[in-house]
Amino acid sequence: MPKQKKYTVTGEGICHNCGGKTQKREHVALTDRQVRAPFYYSKWFYCYNPNCKTTTIMHDEDRVLNNNSASRQFKDYQEDQLTLDFIRNIK
């Protein structure tokens, strides 16, 4: 079976690290790993520059939470963190 590409290129962007051109990529289909994880990124940017330390750039707003137990634990964790931050801020 030929190896299928797992992503599709949907646009371009600029790398915030080196200022070079990046490729905007999205998943063609979700893999098992993404489905089992608490979340995955619906799109991300890939930097071409071989000298750049940043190869993939992900944004929080592109994060998709999965509807599974790992995701629920992650959400609880995030809410706990928000509560902690809130308590710290009002002191």
Ligand SMILES: [Zn+2]
């Ligand atoms: Zn870069």
